[in-house]
Amino acid sequence: MNWLQELARRLFYLGRQTSFNHELEDEIEFHIDARAEELEETGMSRQDARQQARREFGSSVRMKEQTRAAWQVHWLEDLQSDLRYGLRALARNPGFAAAAIFSLALGIGANTTIFSLTTEFLFSQPSCRNAETLASMIIGGNSHAYMPHYRFLRDAHIFEGLAGSNEESESNWRFGNDTYRLNVMRVTDNFFRVVGAPVAMGRPIEPGERDVVVLSDRFWRVRLAADPNVVGRALIIDGRPYTVSGVLPRNHRTVLGFGFAPEMYVPVSRESDIVALIARLPEGMSLPAAYARLVATCKQLDKVYPPDSGPGSSWTNNVEVVPVAGMERLKSLNIIPFAAFFGMLMIVVGLVLLIACANVSSLLLARASARRQELAIRLAIGAGRGRIVRQLLAESLLLALLGTCAGLILNLWLSGVMNRVQLPLPLPMQLLIQPDWRLLLYSIAVAGTSALVAGLMPALKATREGVSAALKLTERQVGGRWTLRNALVVGQLAVSVVLLTTGFLFVRNMTKSMTMSPGFDVEQTVWAYMRLVPEKYTTTEQFERLVRNALADLRALPGVEAASIARVVPFNNNSIRGGEIRTDLSHQPVPVRFHNNDVSPNYFRTMGISLLEGRDFSSSDRRGSSEVAIVNESLARHLFGDRDPVGHTFWYPGPPLSPPVTIVGVVKNSKYFTLGEDNPQAMYTPYLQGGDKYDDGHFMVRSLRPRDVVKEVAQTLGRLDASAAIEVKPMRDAMGFAFLPSRIGAALLGSMGLLGLALASIGLYGVLAYSVSRRIREIGLRIALGADRGAIVGMVVRQSMALVIVGITIGLGIAAFATRPLAMFLVPEVSSTDPATFLGVVAVLLAVAFAATLGPALRAVRVDPMTALRYE
Amino acid sequence: MREPTIPEFLPGTLYMLILRTLARGPLHGYAISRRIKESSEEALAIEEGSLYPALNRMLVKGWLTAEWGISENNRKARFYKLTAEGRKRLVREYGQFDRLIRAIQLVMRSA
Numbered sequence: 001m002n003w004l005q006e007l008a009r010r011l012f013y014l015g016r017q018t019s020f021n022h023e024l025e026d027e028i029e030f031h032i033d034a035r036a037e038e039l040e041e042t043g044m045s046r047q048d049a050r051q052q053a054r055r056e057f058g059s060s061v062r063m064k065e066q067t068r069a070a071w072q073v074h075w076l077e078d079l080q081s082d083l084r085y086g087l088r089a090l091a092r093n094p095g096f097a098a099a100a101i102f103s104l105a106l107g108i109g110a111n112t113t114i115f116s117l118t119t120e121f122l123f124s125q126p127s128c129r130n131a132e133t134l135a136s137m138i139i140g141g142n143s144h145a146y147m148p149h150y151r152f153l154r155d156a157h158i159f160e161g162l163a164g165s166n167e168e169s170e171s172n173w174r175f176g177n178d179t180y181r182l183n184v185m186r187v188t189d190n191f192f193r194v195v196g197a198p199v200a201m202g203r204p205i206e207p208g209e210r211d212v213v214v215l216s217d218r219f220w221r222v223r224l225a226a227d228p229n230v231v232g233r234a235l236i237i238d239g240r241p242y243t244v245s246g247v248l249p250r251n252h253r254t255v256l257g258f259g260f261a262p263e264m265y266v267p268v269s270r271e272s273d274i275v276a277l278i279a280r281l282p283e284g285m286s287l288p289a290a291y292a293r294l295v296a297t298c299k300q301l302d303k304v305y306p307p308d309s310g311p312g313s314s315w316t317n318n319v320e321v322v323p324v325a326g327m328e329r330l331k332s333l334n335i336i337p338f339a340a341f342f343g344m345l346m347i348v349v350g351l352v353l354l355i356a357c358a359n360v361s362s363l364l365l366a367r368a369s370a371r372r373q374e375l376a377i378r379l380a381i382g383a384g385r386g387r388i389v390r391q392l393l394a395e396s397l398l399l400a401l402l403g404t405c406a407g408l409i410l411n412l413w414l415s416g417v418m419n420r421v422q423l424p425l426p427l428p429m430q431l432l433i434q435p436d437w438r439l440l441l442y443s444i445a446v447a448g449t450s451a452l453v454a455g456l457m458p459a460l461k462a463t464r465e466g467v468s469a470a471l472k473l474t475e476r477q478v479g480g481r482w483t484l485r486n487a488l489v490v491g492q493l494a495v496s497v498v499l500l501t502t503g504f505l506f507v508r509n510m511t512k513s514m515t516m517s518p519g520f521d522v523e524q525t526v527w528a529y530m531r532l533v534p535e536k537y538t539t540t541e542q543f544e545r546l547v548r549n550a551l552a553d554l555r556a557l558p559g560v561e562a563a564s565i566a567r568v569v570p571f572n573n574n575s576i577r578g579g580e581i582r583t584d585l586s587h588q589p590v591p592v593r594f595h596n597n598d599v600s601p602n603y604f605r606t607m608g609i610s611l612l613e614g615r616d617f618s619s620s621d622r623r624g625s626s627e628v629a630i631v632n633e634s635l636a637r638h639l640f641g642d643r644d645p646v647g648h649t650f651w652y653p654g655p656p657l658s659p660p661v662t663i664v665g666v667v668k669n670s671k672y673f674t675l676g677e678d679n680p681q682a683m684y685t686p687y688l689q690g691g692d693k694y695d696d697g698h699f700m701v702r703s704l705r706p707r708d709v710v711k712e713v714a715q716t717l718g719r720l721d722a723s724a725a726i727e728v729k730p731m732r733d734a735m736g737f738a739f740l741p742s743r744i745g746a747a748l749l750g751s752m753g754l755l756g757l758a759l760a761s762i763g764l765y766g767v768l769a770y771s772v773s774r775r776i777r778e779i780g781l782r783i784a785l786g787a788d789r790g791a792i793v794g795m796v797v798r799q800s801m802a803l804v805i806v807g808i809t810i811g812l813g814i815a816a817f818a819t820r821p822l823a824m825f826l827v828p829e830v831s832s833t834d835p836a837t838f839l840g841v842v843a844v845l846l847a848v849a850f851a852a853t854l855g856p857a858l859r860a861v862r863v864d865p866m867t868a869l870r871y872e
Numbered sequence: 873m874r875e876p877t878i879p880e881f882l883p884g885t886l887y888m889l890i891l892r893t894l895a896r897g898p899l900h901g902y903a904i905s906r907r908i909k910e911s912s913e914e915a916l917a918i919e920e921g922s923l924y925p926a927l928n929r930m931l932v933k934g935w936l937t938a939e940w941g942i943s944e945n946n947r948k949a950r951f952y953k954l955t956a957e958g959r960k961r962l963v964r965e966y967g968q969f970d971r972l973i974r975a976i977q978l979v980m981r982s983a
Contacts, residue, residue, distance in 0.1 A: 002934070009932055023940075023950065024924070027901060030949050031920065034902040037945065056920075063921040070928035 013071040024067060028060050078387075082394030089395060096367060097399070099766070100360045103759055104403025104454075107356025108446055109410030110755055111349040114748075115442050116415055118342040120433045125325050126255040127248075129196025133160075134324045135290060136255070137277040139298050140307055141318030144274035149315075150188065152301055153277070158293045160282045161194035163187065164268070164275025167256050168427070170695070171266060172533050172725040174236035175223075181531045181725035182219075182237075183428050185254065185262040186273060192265075194280045195255060202231035202246030205267055212245040213237065214265040218430065220247045223263075237266065238533045239723055251432050255324050261430035270534065278324070291321045341745075341825060348502060348752045351495050353450065355759045358488045360399060360454035362763055365485050366770050368392070368462035375462055389459045396455025397447075404447040411439070424736025426572050457484070489760075489767050490807045493845070496753075496760035497811025500841045501819055503746075503753025508837060509826045510746035513739055516829060519670020520570065521608030525731040526706045527569055528554075528699040528713050533723045540623075543693040546720060551600065553716045554701055559709050562606040562702040565687055567598040569698045570607075571738035574673045577683075583639055583650040584660070594635050594681035595672040598690060604630075604667055606702040614646035614665030621686040628686065630665040635681035661685075675738055678828045706730040745825060757845065761852045768800055768856035779860050780868020793857045800853040808842055815841075886918065886926050888969060891935065891954065891962035898939075900949040901927060927952060935961050 013020060032053045039049035090097040125131050139145060144166065145153070154162045166186040173180045192204030192214070205212055213235060215224070224230055234241045254260050255278060268275060281290050298315035307313045322332040330339055368375070378388060415433040423429055461484060530550070537543045547565055554563035568575045577596045580589035601617045604610070612633065621628050629650075636645045649660035669679045699717070703709045707730055714728045772779070779792060816833065823832045893899065893907050904927075905918045930936045935958030943949040954962070 005934055006932055009934065026948065027924070027950050030900070030943070030947060031902045033947065034943070034945075034949075058919075058921055063924055066921070066925035067928045070925055070932055 007073070010071055010073045011076075014073070014076070020068075020071075021064075024064060028057070028064075032057055078390070079394060082391045083398055085391065086395035086398045090398065093367070096363055097402075099762075100363050100399045101403045101406055103356040103359040103762065104400060104450060105406035105410060106755060106759060107353040108404050108407030108443070108450065109414065110752065111353045111446060112407060112411045112439060112443055113414045113418075114342075114345050114349045116411060116433045116435075116439055117418060117431075118346060119436075119438050120431055121258060122330060122339060122342060123325065124253055124257060124432070126195075126257060127197045127251070127253045128255065128324070131325050132323070133281045133283065133285075134195065134255075135279055135281055135287065136320075136322045136324060136329075137162075137279055137294060138318065138320040138322075139277070139294070139301070140313070140315040144276050146274055146305075147268065147271055149301060149305055150275055150277065152304060153294075153297055154188075154190075156297045156300070158297050159279040159285075159290065161190060161280040163191040163194035163278050163280075165191055165255070165278065166268070166273060166275050167254070167260060167262065169266075169273075170531055170725075171237050171264075172239075172531055172723060174239070174723070179723060179725045181529070181727060182263045184213075184264050184266045186268045186275070187265050188275060189267050191278075195278065197252065198249060199246035200249035202244070204246055205265060206245075209245070210267050210269065211240065211242050212267065213242045214246045214248060215244055216248050216252065216261060216263050217250040218261065219263040239535060242266070251434070253432060257325075257329075259429040259431045261428050263428065279321075287321050287323070291319065294321060295319050337824065344822070344825075345748060345752075348499060348749060351499055352752055352756050352759065353446070354453070355492045355495055355499075355756050355763070356403075357450050357454040358492045359759055359763045359766070360396065360403075360450075361458055362485045362488045362766055364392075364396060364455060364458035365461065365483075365488075366766070368458050372462070379463070385463045388463050392459035392462060393451065393455045396459070397451040400447040400451035400454065403450065404443050408435075408439075408443060411435075423740060425740070426737060485767050485770075486803060489763050489803050490810065492760040492763045493804060493807025493849075494811035494814060496756040497808055497841055497845060498815045498818055499756035500753040500844060501811075501815040501837060502822065503750040504837045504840050505819060505822055505826060505830065505832060505834075506742070506745040506749040508834070509830045510739070510742040512830050513675045513742040513827055516675065516827070518570065518675065518735075518738070519609065519668065521702075522731040522735055524702055524704060524706055525607060526701040526703060526709060526713060526728060527731050527734050528701060528717060528726065528728040529569075530697045530699065530717050530721075531725040532695055532697070532721065534695045536721070536723060537693060540691055540693045544688055547600075547688070547697060550697065550699060550717060550720055553720070554699060554713065557709065557712055557716060559703050559705060560701055560713075561704070562602045564600045564603040564606045564700050566600070566603055566698050566700055567687065567694065568596070569700075569734070570670070570672055571674075571735060579652075581639075581650050581652055584648050585640060585643070590639060592635070592638065592681060594683050597672075597682070597684050598687045598692075599684050600687040603684070603700065606700045608702075609670055610668045612666045612668060613644060614663070616665060617684075617686045622688050623691045625689070627659060627661040627689060628664045629661050630667055630684040631663055632667055632682040633669045634679050635683055636663075636666045638681055671738075675742065676825075676827050700731075706732075741825075742827070757848055761848045764800065764803065764849060765852040765855060767803070768796060768853055769859070771799065772796060772856045772860045775860075776863055776868045779863045780865040783863060784865035784869065789861045792860050792863075796857040796860050797853055800849060800856075804846065804849040808845055812838060812842070885969070886922065887930060887935075888962065888965040889916070889918075890926065890930065890952075891958055891965065894936070894952055894954045895959070895962060898941075898951040898953040900941075900943060900951050902949075904952070930958070934958075 032050070035056060036046075036049040036053040039052055040046060044052065126134075128134055139149070139153075145164065147164075150162075150164045164187065169184050169186040171182050171184045173182050187205065189205060189207045189209055192199075193207060197204065199214060200217065202214075205214055215230070220226060220230055224233075227233065230244050230247060233244045235244060236242075248265075252261075254262065279290070281287075295316050298319060301315045307315055320332060322329055330336070375388060379385070412435065415435075419431050419433055421431070532543075532546075537546070551563050551565060554560055567573075575596045576593065578591075578593040580591050582589050599617065601619060601621075604616055611630075614630070617628065617630065631639070631645060639645060639650065640648060645663045645666060647662065647664075649662050651660055652658055667684070669682075671677055672680060672682060699713075701709065701713055710728045710730065714726050717724070717726050717728075779795075782792065815838070819832045826832065889908055890904060893904050893911075899907065901923060905920070905923055909917050927936065927938075931938060931952075935955060936952045937955055938950050938952050940948060941951045
């Protein structure tokens with residue numbers, strides 16, 4: 001790195017040129033004095049000696065010049081003077097500079113904000129020590145492991161440490177007279193040791209501790225009013241006192257990532273809990289080596305705790321070792337559609353920036369033709385073309401840098417907005433977008449690229465023509481009908497058609513999503529969520545008694561038409577089963593993949609899902625009675641074709657001797673987890689038949705006036721168990737999560753489309769206004785000769801429309817193909833080649849183009865022939 | 873009368889001579905030219921016009937460092953000092969120079 005040190009020394013010199021010059025003077029003075037003293041010693045007079053010494057030294061000017069040259073960095077000093085010159089040029093033309101910087105600021109602000117969002121969402125590092133030696137582990141294909149299995153692996157000591165966490169956990173917090181449901185992260189007692197997540201206050205959970213919690217910064221601020229003495233305070237969680245041992249810093253990021261932000265970390269307390277495994281690898285251990293160790297230990301685990309999914313299965317199946325950050329993690333999480341969405345966003349904001357750069361290019365071209373003579377003179381007196389191109393590029397670099405600074409301010413503001421947004425998600429989420437070195441590097445790259453993209457073409461064009469030709473022409477005489485600027489505007493319009501089409505598609509997707517029926521009634525249903533303290537319900541009987549009482553009480557409420565309970569709430573929980581099932585009609589197993597829900601009688605009536613064949617579940621479908629199921633149309637057709645499935649039986653995958661399940665009914669298809677799904681298969685089984693005991697109950701209540709019964713429903717359930725956390729809301733309000741993807745898509749892409757359109761229309765306006773200003777003499781002459789005003793307006797409008805129509809045609813051609821892949825993000829009911837979308841885009845673009853034409857056209861009409869003819 | 877200056881046909885010789893002169897300890901510019909003149913029995917003289925640019929180029933390359941100090945006659949003077957880098961450079965330059973001189977001598981003797 002010698003050249004780097006050398007550059008550093010040169011840069012240091014740049015910073016102290018004045019003192020360097022002084023020092024050189026002193027040194028020369030000393031040299032001459034020393035020589036003079038020596039001569040004096042040989043017997044010369046003092047005066048003669050000095051004169052002689054000076055003569056010997058010769059002219060010091062050339063020598064000083066050469067000495068300074070030893071230190072200079074030529075390109076840097078050229079750049080410095082180019083930038084200084086550029087700054088003066090911009091200051092002389094503040095309107096031009098403001099327009100260019102504004103365009104770039106919008107483009108770069110949008111671009112870097114999406115970049116920040118993407119890196120935060122997909123590539124943020126969890127809060128931990130040495131993320132590179134931390135890895136998530138999966139055994140037997142299961143995302144989570146049971147506590148005994150976890151302990152077995154931990155005690156095998158195959159890694160430096162092995163911890164577990166369960167992110168989808170809830171707890172009831174008793175505060176005053178109210179009980180709140182909290183999203184908590186249940187972690188093994190060594191979790192903080194292994195992961196090394198820092199705390200802002202107090203200390204983390206230590207091995208061996210059971211009744212302590214670590215709070216999130218948000219919980220501490222919002223729920224506990226930022227109590228400064230919070231460490232040591234007791235909180236009643238799930239009926240037991242816990243001591244607050246610490247508070248996490250504000251910028252804590254969980255290992256799960258994606259902005260997931262639990263309200264507190266609580267030690268795992270139950271044997272039945274399951275945990276996702278996370279290991280700290282010893283320094284230098286590779287992932288394959290860790291994998292091999294884990295597989296070897298899983299073989300031993302098979303002997304102690306054989307897996308229960310039947311013969312032939314083993315914990316060594318589907319073992320995965322995945323780093324906690326980076327691309328590998330994204331691949332293993334199977335969220336490529338997510339990544340694709342962000343990829344598309346990056347392309348879209350790239351196009352927006354391209355339009356902004358074209359605006360700047362266009363402005364630079366206009367200015368270059370105004371400065372044509374200045375440049376020609378500089379060329380004539382011997383400036384090299386490369387030197388002038390470099391100087392013009394320095395100007396666009398200056399614009400790009402200023403635009404980037406303004407864009408970054410926009411970025412910080414938008415990131416702040418996004419950090420504050422509370423999304424309606426089943427799990428709490430909090431984005432923590434902060435400016436970091438990635439943003440800095442990216443912004444530098446964006447500024448450099450924008451400077452080149454916007455500046456290179458105008459700079460080359462400005463210096464292309466010969467000196468004599470340029471000197472002869474005056475500004476007015478330059479340029480034909482189809483200039484480069486026109487081509488740029490056509491390009492901008494075409495790109496903005498593509499952006500608008502994308503935005504339109506997503507907006508239509510949103511309106512369609514919001515208005516389409518999900519296959520059940522969201523207007524007259526209420527969802528009451530009751531989270532129980534697990535320790536209070538030790539037996540299935542206790543739990544079933546609570547459910548029966550609750551349903552009976554709810555049905556008795558005035559205004560309630562029907563009530564039921566379900567294990568899965570559509571759009572809020574996802575439960576999918578897959579495998580091969582056999583029916584009594586086909587002895588060949590049929591592969592299936594269906595949404596699965598356990599519901600009580602009256603569920604279909606409550607939700608407004610029509611029963612097409614057979615019967616609803618009844619109270620006789622209970623534990624011990626013969627197993628029954630209701631399927632939806634898709635699953636019925638898949639299993640039985642056109643035959644009526646009611647009365648037929650099937651067997652679940654697994655041990656062959658399991659009792660058959662009888663299909664008692666068929667219900668209409670509906671949506672289950674996303675609005676984007678296209679009639680997936682679904683199966684319902686009776687809630688109380690499986691004999692399961694849950695920590696929570698999702699009661700569905702049907703009422704003509706859902707908002708009026710919310711309070712009574714909550715009170716009714718609260719009377720049954722005061723320790724339970726109860727949340728009641730109309731189903732319409734609980735649909736936020738379902739609408740979220742389409743809303744986010746519409747908000748992001750719709751605004752990008754509008755931004756692109758705005759920038760392109762500024763470009764169109766600029767070109768038209770410039771062309772009118774250049775033709776003022778011609779227009780004045782026409783008016784003087786008797787042309788009527790309509791003809792003048794027509795002239796401007798014709799020019800505008802020629803550009804717009806060419807732009808739209810090219811843009812539509814590209815959009816027709818470019819928007820095809822977007823179908824993966826849209827609900828099936830919206831087609832990416834929908835003519836309505838394209839018509840809408842054309843209409844919007846024509847309207848905006850007309851508005852952009854209006855100003856220049858009016859200016860042309862108002863031209864006063866007398867002034868115009870004198871105009872020069 | 874001016875003394876003959878350092879031969880131009882061997883580029884880089886000036887650097888080598890300066891490095892060698894400074895190998896014994898830090899010196900200021902005037903002392904360097906003095907020392908070279910004395911050691912060469914007045915056969916070699918460095919033009920002041922090329923001494924200081926050369927010293928500065930060597931500073932940029934990191935072979936030397938410079939520091940203000942007090943001269944033998946109690947004046948403020950700039951002293952140049954060899955760095956480790958400069959010492960390595962001297963060995964290399966001298967090796968190359970030596971080989972070149974030998975080669976020239978071989979040619980001259982055989983002819």
